[in-house]
Amino acid sequence: MTTELRAAALEVGVRLGDVDGNLERLRSALERGAASGAHLLVLPELATSGYVFDDAAEAAQAAVTRDDPRFDALRAALPEGVVAVFGYLERDGDRLYNSAVVITRDATIGQYRKAHLWDREREIFDVGDTAGAVFDTAVGRLGVAICYDNEFPEVPRALALAGADVLALPVNWPLVPRPDGEHAPEIIQAMGSARSSRLPTVIADRAGSERGVRWTGGTVVIDGDGWIAAVPDDGIAVADLRLSPGDKSLNPRNDLFGDRRPDLY
Template structure:
């Protein structure tokens, strides 16, 4: 069954969760015809923290976060799934996380595996592995920003049966948007990279959010510096077709006897 995917490309306000909820409340008004809405990395809090204490001050747990409650209410009211970056506090640890909120209130969690630059001074590396979740949209997986650099995690998504990989991001390097279509192609699934715009302290974010098809085509993309609500129609079942030619299969033809298996 065809589904509609939406990206909200915007500029979160650093350290102000309430303000970011208000921003998203306004931008969501044009997003609710979608089955899946994807937001950028750390959409709850902004990104360029000066220190761990600053990040901790605007973090939340899954159980006591106004941001999570807001997403749950929006998903239930509008009958959609939402994927969003989230500044997660768990005990004494901070994680750069992504949550997948379903209309029935079920929440799935991913914690960023590959920390970028000064994130290593603030966040704990992810400890939940790479997973795919059954949702009303299909089998959905999550990665975050700099995870893009590591082809192993993209391939693991394919081996686990992923149909749509959501990729909340705060990209500053110029390369990711050109590489993502290749990951969609070689793994034969949809990729939804939701990037942010704007500047925080010394970092300028590159926008260019995009949705890619299982044959590597860019279905829709955003500008480098403007807010957008981007839409694309997808057919998740197309991701199950891994046949490249009548005699070549993207997964079955792998030479695991030579280079092993990432699953």
């Protein structure tokens, strides 16, 4: 059975180290996303803290625990039936993680710790012990990964095989050179992954710059055919996505998952 999901990916003006200010900006973004009628809201990686820290000691000053009471205000900003995903800098004892949380008005549905660390992230964060995660939510089975995770094709494919209906992807994509007129390479990879698993993907990226790092501004919603369904308009990208839980049929003779030959590869 095919269902429709309105999803929104939101840019947020994150400021490095300003946890209270970032939480307030996240709250405002969630309210704006909910006002669009979207039932899935995705916000960037490390949205509570910023990204370009000098070292682990500086990052620790902007870390929060997964049960931080300030998250209550974010949940309160969500109407019933709306699911939100955002990245945060998690402190667990002496360890720091690049994490994402899935919340609703009434509960925290789940947490995910990034498994594939990019560049100097290795100097700051411990690695997660799963490559993405899938959560049962009011909008369907929601896959969650973070940024560099998605550049490993095995990750979105494994999430789709695990039953994910849609993928939420908080990112901080540093701007890299590309030919004129081309999409960012990370967007191209996400489009290919979405198409190869018929997995709609909602990506929230940073815009602007932080400590000399320019962000790609790659916020985008990709549909299950791998096409771009929405790009930001004044900081928010909204699209209506078709979800077909458990159905990977392409035509009467072909099924995307049924035709796989894992014995050959």
